[in-house]
Amino acid sequence: MIVAFLKALRPKQWVKNLLLFAGIVFARRWDDPQMIMNAVIGFVVFCALSGVVYIVNDIIDVEQDRKHPKKCKRAIASGAISPVAAGIGGAILATIAIGYSFLYLPLPFAILAVTYFILVSLYSLKLKHAVVLDILLIALGFVLRALAGIEVIRIEGAVIEVTSYFLLTTLFLALFLAIAKRRNELVMLGTGAGSHRKVLEDYSTEFLDVMLTVATAGTLFSYALWTTQGQFATGGSESGNGNTYLLVLTLPFVLYGMFRYLWLVFKRDEGGAPELLLLEDYPLLTTVVLWMITVVAVLARLR
Numbered sequence: 155m156i157v158a159f160l161k162a163l164r165p166k167q168w169v170k171n172l173l174l175f176a177g178i179v180f181a182r183r184w185d186d187p188q189m190i191m192n193a194v195i196g197f198v199v200f201c202a203l204s205g206v207v208y209i210v211n212d213i214i215d216v217e218q219d220r221k222h223p224k225k226c227k228r229a230i231a232s233g234a235i236s237p238v239a240a241g242i243g244g245a246i247l248a249t250i251a252i253g254y255s256f257l258y259l260p261l262p263f264a265i266l267a268v269t270y271f272i273l274v275s276l277y278s279l280k281l282k283h284a285v286v287l288d289i290l291l292i293a294l295g296f297v298l299r300a301l302a303g304i305e306v307i308r309i310e311g312a313v314i315e316v317t318s319y320f321l322l323t324t325l326f327l328a329l330f331l332a333i334a335k336r337r338n339e340l341v342m343l344g345t346g347a348g349s350h351r352k353v354l355e356d357y358s359t360e361f362l363d364v365m366l367t368v369a370t371a372g373t374l375f376s377y378a379l380w381t382t383q384g385q386f387a388t389g390g391s392e393s394g395n396g397n398t399y400l401l402v403l404t405l406p407f408v409l410y411g412m413f414r415y416l417w418l419v420f421k422r423d424e425g426g427a428p429e430l431l432l433l434e435d436y437p438l439l440t441t442v443v444l445w446m447i448t449v450v451a452v453l454a455r456l457r
Contacts, residue, residue, distance in 0.1 A: 163205030
């Protein structure tokens with residue numbers, strides 16, 4: 155039962171919550187024990203809340219998931235755990251995560267965590283059937299994660315600023331991944347796509363390809379501005395250290411990573427599970443690792 159419940163929380167999806175560590179990395183505060191602890195706890199809280207939302211979603215879509223070639227293996231759809239047991243366990247877990255946030259973590263973080271939980275719950279219950287809005291809400295969930303990662307380390311005496319470039323990059327990248335996921339669903343399910351997810355009836359590959367083009371351009375343009383015009387600042391100015399232009403050295407990795415992902419989407423019809431694709435495609439994984447190493451090296455030099 156416990157193993158089935160943990161599977162219902164979809165731990166493989168928790169990689170998305172690593173975005174909560176962006177704040178402590180780009181604010182260059184990774185040597186502060188309290189901030190590190192807060193970031194880790196914030197990550198755990200969002201893993202718990204996102205896991206509960208997955209349970210809610212799987213309970214609602216249990217019949218459709220049983221018709222899906224891959225989703226039929228999920229814990230609830232396969233019958234490994236009953237919807238009632240999963241629902242009760244999820245309610246308890248969500249209560250603990252939210253209660254802990256309000257009692258022991260910064261209030262802005264707790265508010266963002268609740269906002270995220272409500273938003274994605276509404277998405278699972280109703281809004282995932284609204285064309286275009288469904289994709290925008292997925293992207294907004296990532297923006298809330300990014301903001302929460304900043305607020306959770308905002309302890310007394312610390313100055314942590316957020317630039318519009320960071321939020322724009324997060325938004326467009328999330329849109330890019332969400333659109334690619336929708337396209338993969340439409341291609342893989344073919345004429346039966348609507349029976350699995352009703353909103354897919356309102357999409358076409360041509361329309362999603364246009365949206366993907368816009369999201370790609372937005373991501374690259376926003377990231378280029380972020381690396382050249384302003385990142386996280388720790389001293390009261392948006393541009394921070396005058397040598398932060400060195401982050402432009404990470405741009406080639408982002409360009410290759412985006413184009414590699416597009417190649418996988420268009421030539422191999424992948425993109426349905428970004429978190430798995432990242433781990434299974436070694437060129438893409440290598441690019442992300444090199445990007446992370448370069449970012450840390452540049453930021454360490456600026457300290």
